[in-house]
Amino acid sequence: MCNPLLDIQTTVEKSFLDKWGLKENDAILCDDKHNDMFTELTKDFTVEYIPGGAAQNSLRVAQWILNSPNRTVFFGAVGKDQYGELLATKAKEAGVNVQYQINETVKTGTCAALINGTHRSLCAHLAAANTFTQDHLQKEENQKIIEQAKYFYVTGFFITVCPPAIIQLATHSAEFNKTFTLNLSAPFISQFFFDKLSEIIPLVDVLFGNEDEAAAFANAHGWETTCVKEIALKAAALPKKSTKPRLVVFTQGPEPVVVVEGDKVTEYPVTRLPKEEIVDTNGAGDAFVGGFLSQFIQGKGIEASVACGSYAAQEIIKKHGCTVPSVCKYH
Ligand code: AP5
Ligand code: NA
Numbered sequence: 001m002c003n004p005l006l007d008i009q010t011t012v013e014k015s016f017l018d019k020w021g022l023k024e025n026d027a028i029l030c031d032d033k034h035n036d037m038f039t040e041l042t043k044d045f046t047v048e049y050i051p052g053g054a055a056q057n058s059l060r061v062a063q064w065i066l067n068s069p070n071r072t073v074f075f076g077a078v079g080k081d082q083y084g085e086l087l088a089t090k091a092k093e094a095g096v097n098v099q100y101q102i103n104e105t106v107k108t109g110t111c112a113a114l115i116n117g118t119h120r121s122l123c124a125h126l127a128a129a130n131t132f133t134q135d136h137l138q139k140e141e142n143q144k145i146i147e148q149a150k151y152f153y154v155t156g157f158f159i160t161v162c163p164p165a166i167i168q169l170a171t172h173s174a175e176f177n178k179t180f181t182l183n184l185s186a187p188f189i190s191q192f193f194f195d196k197l198s199e200i201i202p203l204v205d206v207l208f209g210n211e212d213e214a215a216a217f218a219n220a221h222g223w224e225t226t227c228v229k230e231i232a233l234k235a236a237a238l239p240k241k242s243t244k245p246r247l248v249v250f251t252q253g254p255e256p257v258v259v260v261e262g263d264k265v266t267e268y269p270v271t272r273l274p275k276e277e278i279v280d281t282n283g284a285g286d287a288f289v290g291g292f293l294s295q296f297i298q299g300k301g302i303e304a305s306v307a308c309g310s311y312a313a314q315e316i317i318k319k320h321g322c323t324v325p326s327v328c329k330y331h
Contacts, residue, residue: 001055001074001075001076001152001153001154001155001158001165001166001169002053002054002055002056002074002076002154002155002157002158003053003054003076003077003109003124003126003129003130003132003155003157003158003161004053004056004074004076004077004078004084004087004091004098004100004108004109004129005052005053005056005087005108005109005110005111005124005126005129006049006050006051006052006083006086006087006108006109006110006111007048007049007050007051007052007110007111007112007113007282007322008038008041008042008047008048008049008110008111008112008113009047009048009049009050009112009113009114009115009282009320010041010045010046010047010048010113010114010115011114011115011116012045012114012115012116012121013116014116016114017114017116017121020033020034020037020123021033022114022121022123023121024116024117024119024121025119025120025121025212026121026122026186026187027121027122027124027185027186027187027188028122028123028124028186028188029123029124029125029126029160029188030112030123030124030125030126034112034123034125037112037123038110038112038125041112048320049083049086050113050320050322050323051086051087051090051091051322052111052113052283052322053076053087053109053111053129054155054157054183054185054285054286055074055076055153055154055155055157055158055183055286056074056076056087056091056096056098057283057286057287057290057322058153058286058287058289058290058293059072059074059091059094059096059153059290060090060091060094060095060096060290060322060324061286061287061289061290061291061294061312061316061322061324062290062291062293062294062297063094063095063096064094064095064290064312064324064328065290065291065294065295065308065312065328065330066095066294067095067328068095069095069097070095070096070097071095071297072095072096072097073096073097073098073099073145073149074091074096074097074098074099074100075099075100075101075132075136075137075142075165076100076101076129076132076158077100077101077102077103077128077129077130077131077132077136078100078101078102078103078108078109078128078129079102079103079104079105079106079107079108079127079128080102080103080104081107081108083107083108083110084100084102084108084128087100087108088100097145099136099141099142099145101131101132101133101136103128103131106127106128106130106131107127107128108127108128108129109124109125109126109127109128109129109130110124110125110127111123111124111125112124112125113282115280115282118278118280118281119281120280120281120282122282124157126160126161129161130160130161132158132161132162132165133162133165134162134164134165134168136165137165137168137169146169146172149178150178150179150297151178151179151180151181151293151296151297152169152170152173152178152179152180152181153181153182153183153289153293154166154169154170154180154181154182154183155182155183155185156182156183156184156185156186156189156190156193156197156213157183157185157186157189159189159193159196159197159200160189160193163196163199163200166200167199167200167203170182170200170203170204171203173203173205174203174241174242177242177244179205179206179244180203180204180205180206181204181205181206181207181208181293182200182201182204182206182207182208183207183208183209183285183289184207184208184209184210184213184214184216184217185209185213186213187212187213187215187216188216189213189216190213190216190217190219190220191216191219191220194220197220201238201239202238202239202240202241203240203241204240204246205242205244205246205247206246206247206248206249206296207235207236207246207247207248207249208249208250208251208285208288208289208292209249209250209251210250210251210252210253210285211228211250211251211252211253211255213250214228214231214232214235214250215231217231217235218231218234221234228250228252228258229258229260229265229267231250232248232250232258232259232260232265233248233260233263233265235248235260236248236260236261236262236263237263245261245262246262247259247260247261247302248260249292249306249309251284251285251288251309251313253270253281253284254270254272254273255270256268256269256270257270257288257306257309257310259302259306261302266302268303268306268307268310270310271310271314273314273317273318277317277318278317278318279317279318279319279320280317280320281317282316282320282322283316283322283323284313284316284317285313286316286322287309287312287313287315287316287322287324288309288310288312288313289309290309290312291305291308291309291310291311291312291313291330292305292306292308292309292312293305294308294312295307295308308330311330312324312330
């Protein structure tokens with residue numbers, strides 16, 4: 001469950017980012033002062049329209065690896081328009097069973113993905129995605145899907161939209177001894193939505209994030225450390241509703257993936273991609289999660305899950321946006 005967004009991707013200079021008050025490597029929500037930015041982008045730049053939205057990216061990647069359709073279902077809200085249809089088509093092509101809540105009056109959300117060098121700045125305009133309501137989950141057909149599901153994945157991004165829906169899924173998961181997984185998604189979630197995040201954490205069995213998100217999470221807790229391992233240990237040890245030990249998985253670009261299981265830390269090295277093979281890192285984290293979950297839901301161990309996560313991330317880094325080659329060579 002997450003925000004389904006259409007990415008509007010282009011390459012920009014630092015001056016463009018400065019003009020709109022954006023950082024080189026960040027993910028933020030838009031406010032009205034960015035409306036003209038979208039107009040400028042579509043008018044003056046050559047842009048690519050790529051299906052995005054963090055969890056939807058992860059599911060498309062997971063389906064690509066699983067290579068058997070409809071193993072995953074996606075909930076989120078879109079508008080009744082061309083962009084929404086495009087997102088649904090691309091997700092279905094990838095094998096994701098999309099169950100959108102459709103808002104007839106608000107446009108499908110978009111995300112400016114502004115590539116600068118090997119960095120990317122994301123500026124999301126949630127629009128219809130922001131109007132998701134919990135009653136979508138109460139629909140009979142969706143209740144059935146939830147009952148059948150064994151694993152749940154929600155992004156931190158969705159905390160800005162509908163925390164009650166997240167709590168509903170997470171509570172169901174805990175009650176039936178299923179697995180609930182969450183991504184920290186972006187530093188601003190810990191910075192500005194910490195109360196809501198903290199209500200969800202006790203229900204989280206697997207927590208994903210990158211090093212910046214880990215640092216923001218630590219800072220919000222008042223933990224005086226930027227050591228990713230230490231933060232992962234502390235996050236794993238936070239109070240938890242069920243007795244299953246919490247798994248924490250923090251990526252750090254080309255640096256090792258830090259995994260804490262209960263109180264045990266393991267670092268999994270990443271094979272660094274040569275510079276000339278890096279097209280853009282947009283979607284790397286999402287792809288990692290998709291690859292990881294594709295193995296994890298099959299009961300494969302953590303090592304195999306991390307290896308597949310890294311494989312998927314690298315395939316995405318070699319292409320524009322969060323797109324995959326047509327054939328998956330992973331076995
Ligand atoms: P977003 O979540 O921003 O990007 P990402 O997938 O996380 O990509 P990052 O570049 O941030 O990666 P990361 O830092 O998480 O991972 P890391 O570098 O550690 O996703 C983009 C999407 O977000 C867009 O499609 C957009 O629509 C969506 N979005 C934005 N705002 C949203 C909102 N409000 N709601 C919903 N959706 C929203 O790398 C991970 C792994 O990659 C590493 O562990 C490693 O295995 C591999 N890797 C990375 N770098 C290298 C390297 N140099 N060599 C080899 N392997 C590497
Ligand atoms: Na990320």
